[in-house]
Amino acid sequence: MSVTHKESGSKIVFVTVGTTQFDELITQVLHPNTLEHQILEDDGYTHLVLQIGLGVEPPIPISRRIQISCYHFKENISSDMEKASLIISHAGAGSCLEALSVAKPLIVVVNQKLMGNHQLELAEKLHSEGHVYMCYPETLKTTIVDFRTTKLQKFPRNNPVAFSAYLEKLMGFQK
Amino acid sequence: MTCERERNGYFLKKYRLPAARAEPLGIIISRKRNKIPKPMAGDYITALLLLHNQGMIRVQKVSSSTGGHTGEMVRLLSALDFRHFSPRLYLVARTDDMSAKRVQQLESSHVSTADSTVAISRSREVHQSWISTILCNGPGTCVPPCVIALLLRTLFIKRSTIVFVESICRVTTLSLTGKLMLYILADRSIVQWPELHAKYPQTVFLGRLV
Numbered sequence: 561m562s563v564t565h566k567e568s569g570s571k572i573v574f575v576t577v578g579t580t581q582f583d584e585l586i587t588q589v590l591h592p593n594t595l596e597h598q599i600l601e602d603d604g605y606t607h608l609v610l611q612i613g614l615g616v617e618p619p620i621p622i623s624r625r626i627q628i629s630c631y632h633f634k635e636n637i638s639s640d641m642e643k644a645s646l647i648i649s650h651a652g653a654g655s656c657l658e659a660l661s662v663a664k665p666l667i668v669v670v671n672q673k674l675m676g677n678h679q680l681e682l683a684e685k686l687h688s689e690g691h692v693y694m695c696y697p698e699t700l701k702t703t704i705v706d707f708r709t710t711k712l713q714k715f716p717r718n719n720p721v722a723f724s725a726y727l728e729k730l731m732g733f734q735k
Numbered sequence: 736m737t738c739e740r741e742r743n744g745y746f747l748k749k750y751r752l753p754a755a756r757a758e759p760l761g762i763i764i765s766r767k768r769n770k771i772p773k774p775m776a777g778d779y780i781t782a783l784l785l786l787h788n789q790g791m792i793r794v795q796k797v798s799s800s801t802g803g804h805t806g807e808m809v810r811l812l813s814a815l816d817f818r819h820f821s822p823r824l825y826l827v828a829r830t831d832d833m834s835a836k837r838v839q840q841l842e843s844s845h846v847s848t849a850d851s852t853v854a855i856s857r858s859r860e861v862h863q864s865w866i867s868t869i870l871c872n873g874p875g876t877c878v879p880p881c882v883i884a885l886l887l888r889t890l891f892i893k894r895s896t897i898v899f900v901e902s903i904c905r906v907t908t909l910s911l912t913g914k915l916m917l918y919i920l921a922d923r924s925i926v927q928w929p930e931l932h933a934k935y936p937q938t939v940f941l942g943r944l945v
Contacts, residue, residue: 579833635836653806653807653902653903653904653945654806654807657806657810657903657945678902678904678905678910679904681904681905681906681907681908682903682904682906684906685906685928716943718810718942718943718944718945719941719942719943719944720810720811720812720813720814720815720944720945721814722941722942722944723811723814723815723900723925723941723944724814724815724816726925726939726941727815727820727868727870727898728816728819730896730898730923731819731820731867731868731896733816733819
């Protein structure tokens with residue numbers, strides 16, 4: 561897994577909830593136990609960036625060692641993902657696939673409040689194949705600890721060419 | 736003549752013979768109706784691409800993420816040769832500006848010919864007679880246009896090919912829309928996980944597309 565360091569030596573944790581609202585995750589991340597004892601005790605995270613979507617802006621705790629910022633939406637979060645050393649994401653397919661495509665260590669947090677929870681299928685599959693760590697907001701802390709000690713499997717690239725080739729053949733374009 | 740064509744049309748759909756292609760209206764009355772026309776250089780097959788989103792969701796409805804289906808559709812189209820599928824009509828929900836923007840981003844990032852036209856429509860209805868390919872990947876909102884397309888096909892007005900791509904989120908279960916598409920509405924239904932393909936052998940599996 562690649563770990564990108566900015567020139568200033570900063571190490572960023574990026575939390576994203578996509579276009580949803582997931583206050584439970586944000587609250588857990590900002591909990592003193594997570595913030596000070598887990599995230600900081602790791603190899604020196606310097607920044608915590610929260611993309612909170614439709615969520616309520618949380619009270620930002622003041623920490624001497626880690627800079628915390630948050631925003632609701634950005635047109636494109638891929639640059640934030642690329643700069644991060646760890647991504648903690650809700651279980652939306654788009655966010656997961658985007659994080660996996662930039663090959664960053666990824667913890668996927670499932671929102672149990674979702675009705676019918678179709679996100680769970682994908683999260684469980686990715687977890688069982690070792691591409692991500694899956695957890696719930698309550699188990700986030702222990703997951704961050706466990707995460708350090710095990711390696712993640714590289715996620716294979718998607719193949720949109722297979723689709724376009726198929727469609728072209730179906731519509732009569734292929735030779 | 737028309738009865739034969741109806742049987743042919745039904746036969747093609749039921750037994751999944753290859754290449755369900757669009758035919759211009761003229762072929763119905765010409766003798767060439769059984770020949771499948773090959774596109775010649777400069778021929779365009781038009782495409783209708785459906786994007787499904789619930790618009791900006793309210794707090795209570797966190798089950799439907801707006802990013803999902805549009806994001807998948809954009810990734811799906813990333814390798815498509817837009818010169819072959821032109822003009823393109825995207826259907827977007829009325830309140831969904833985010834999807835409209837992503838479509839514009841996708842279109843401007845593609846190197847296509849200057850002649851290709853793109854339209855983004857907020858209506859869910861399909862009336863355009865030039866549509867030959869319908870590509871959809873979403874929830875129930877994609878059903879009405881497909882039903883109308885099927886109706887047009889049954890009435891011999893326009894033969895269009897409906898291709899449904901199930902979401903990457905579906906690993907072991909097919910969505911309700913997916914089942915509707917697979918068994919009734921779509922000519923082809925594509926799934927993205929081998930487990931799902933094994934469960935529904937009539938689907939098409941091409942690997943992970945998005």
